[in-house]
Amino acid sequence: MRIILAMVFLLLSAPAWAHKPSDSYLSLAVKDSQVEGQWDIALRDLDYAIGLDTDGDGAITWWEVRSKHDEIDAYALSRLTITSGETGCPTQASRHLIDNHTDGAYAVLLFTTSCPTAIDTLQADYRLLFDLDAQHKGLLRLTHGQETTTAIFSQESPSQQFKIGDVSLWRQAQQYVHEGIWHIWLGYDHVLFLLALLLPAVLRRAADRWEPTPDFLSAFREVLTIVTAFTLAHSITLSLATVGLIALPSRLVESAIAASVVFAGITNLYPVLVQRRWLVAFLFGLVHGFGFASVLSDLGLPKGSLVLSLVSFNLGVEAGQLAIVAMFLPLAYFLRKSWTYQRLVLVTGSLGIAALAFAWLIERALDLKLFPL
């Protein structure tokens, strides 16, 4: 007997498996204090654990599975413990389906786990089948908002902890910074407003004529004042609108933004109108802040981390703005003495900006569509 066994072992040193070893697929979607779960467990494993093939014909029918649903729930759910912080969270099965994976049919168990408070640290303790199959693994896919984490439970690591709060807060902050940057870059009206204000910054008025600033420092100072005023103003209204202290109709806000761009363009052509451009930046900056606020509310604001998202978004906007300034200032300073800059860029540019913004103003105020932009 022993030798025969030996022969078989030796011959088949390179096995050709029909299947992979046993796995279950567990998906957990965390939302505040709740976890929506989907657990796919192979019918063959369940048959081995609790016996599904009641008539013993080697074929597992839907009826056989259906009549064992209570047992499947009891068996599986007693082997998965979800804890939030220190508190255990009860789990309730909700639906039963079937799915086909590469190695056969799986029972799909949908369930809901309810924790008393919003989940910050999720501890999952997985004990399915380890006592019956030492090579069994639980493949976890944990999602929280946009965040997806995967993990593998095995006999050696049946218990794992996941930081829900920390990880996602950091990611969330990154996401809002990103949105802020893109919004300022893709929102042409903000860029044009800023540019219109900055175009004359490398020049100065002398005897009713433009002439180049003598040094970089004074140009830099002018730009800094304008940008700071604009930033301060839009941060104030963005915050006030986001926490819900002020609410303005978006059509009014958008029209006012367009008007601000028209105004900024025109003041470059008639410089007598305005002596202190930082004041223009500040006053209209207030209007632009409301525009940012509507974008932020469109992104959907998490209740728990309102301040974080607000600050991150604003930081993104500033970063985007700084990038524009950093590109503009050296170039403009370099070109400031040329005829091209003083005539073509300043005059034609401002005129173009004002004309485009005027079209926006009509569009927005009258709710028309003139441009595909």
Add this chain to the structure above:
Amino acid sequence: MNGTRTLGWLIATGWLALSIPSMTFGEPFLPQQDSQVLERLTVKATDPVAREIRTLRAGLLHDSQNVDVAVSLATRLIEQSRSEGDPRFLGQAQAVLAPWLNQTAPPAATLLLRATIRQNAHEFDLALADLDAVLSLQPTNAQAWLTRASIYQVQGRYEEARRACQPLFRLAGRHVALTCLGDIAGLTGQATTSRELLTASLERPGISARERLWVVTILAEMAARIGDAKTSEKHFLEAQSLDLKNYYLLGAYADFLLDQGRAPEVVTLLQRETRVDGLLLRLALAEQALHLSASKEHTVELAARFAAGRERGTRVHVREEARFTLTLLHDPKTALSLAQANWEIQKEPWDARLLLETALAVGSRDAARSVIAWLHTNHVEDMRLQQLASQFQGEKS
């Protein structure tokens, strides 16, 4: 023409890459009828094997401290994993042995079985450590010596493998030792000696059908390696006629037929064996050679299975995956890194062949170097491997 073909493959590969996740995570459904069959078990509850396993299990439940019952049950489960090609039974066997394996000094019988389980999971070094422990407890354990020889052989450690065969003369009988040595000799430049040794052990009166299958399969593969197709065919047919269901034999015979350009016979042979990954791979190759559309479906299916295997973090099928990636996905770069990873673990002729073929496909002499050295050092007798290796020598750079 060439351009469109490349484009076609690009599209196919891209589509395949996209379809993998959707296949591993399919759409759950609600079956419409109670009578709908969802899964077929490989063993019915009424089969004698199942009854035997049930009886042993009940016995263990009754007397949970009984190591003899546990060892019998685990042995039965390991055999079951072989005959059904289902690694689940290996995990079950390991779970049965767990109470003893967790002890500080596990009994030799349980360690021996764990060595076999680990050998199957390609955890060769861990398996060898278990065998060392068994042999220090029981230096006369023939099975442990034989398993050790077979692992050394797979790892390409032929001298150590030969030494592990020696005690079998004393412990298990001449024919076992001769077959053990004959298998190694056939690989390492002594095919004629090996053939004599093996044929002699076949003459032995009272040889069981399983033993005959083992020896005849070795003879068939050896003849194929030295290019004697006629003899190889004869042995393969003899092995087939023993009527013992054996996946290893089916795979080896299919490879022989594929190399002979007899793809239609492979399709006939393997048409019903789509469950086994290694056999489905050979079927898809035969279908590809015959330009059958089924080849595409089977390629997608295989890609999904390899992806599902990767997801669990353990890799047993690296050889098959390398072959699949080279011959069906036509991605020699990825195939080469797989073949290299595989060569680190096992060194059988097929492993060498895949590494040479992938190295040729990407034109890397460096990648082939270790295989060519292995061929020379061990005087490996294999026509195809020599031929592949000579292609590297031919294009001196």
